[in-house]
Amino acid sequence: MLPEIWNSPYSNDSFPVYAEDIDAGGEASPSTTMLSEAARLLKITIVGGSIPERSGDRLYNTCCVFDSDGKLKAKHRKIHLFDIDIPGKITFIESKTLTAGETPTIVDTEVGRIGIGICYDIRFQELAIIYAARGAHLICYPGAFNMTTGPLHWELLQRARAADNQLYVATCSPARDVAAGYVAWGHSTLVGPFGEVLATTEHEEDIIIAEIDYSLLEVRRTNLPLTKQRRGDLYQLVDVQRLKSDS
């Protein structure tokens, strides 16, 4: 797994410059071509962080998932754009250059059923709930939280998504570069289905290698049978995409 926008500085000025045409592939998308090659040569599944994607006259913040043959299995376009304004701290308006994706992305891989979200997507619990309802074992969030929201929210949100949905959550952030225009919080992390941090980094360049045991999903869901205890008679979340595809 790689971080959010790993092929480009994280800035609205840079997104158009570094954007690649993923659907055209080959030379039009050197980053995804490289990831596909790496997946094939190493025989691994890759959740390829995200890069700015050019599609026609639009730009998206897009994560590609490759299987161990190097085939592109899924493409997630960030659904919730990072438009925030915390005066004196951080203002970022992704929608100045990017268009929001329209589809939640869940993909069956050799290493489990994986839901994908990109950074700000982690704040919207509805997306994680829908992934869990569709049988996700793991949700991967490539992200690049910042020095204001990172310390307070980055781990909190990962643990909440994992504990609420009783699944694994993995995040990957760029390392911190204090000279960059956008300073990332770092702290890539793996959280287990009890909300426990299983492995994490500091803010420097690093790699997490950790084992995921999916049999624990069943254990935690038996210990705390939240799904059975949900009060569907009082509240419900509608999976609009599934509703449309069923009708």
Ligand SMILES: O=C(O)CCC(=O)C(=O)O
């Ligand atoms: O939600 C946050 O605080 C940070 C989100 C972010 O950096 C992003 O979506 O790129």
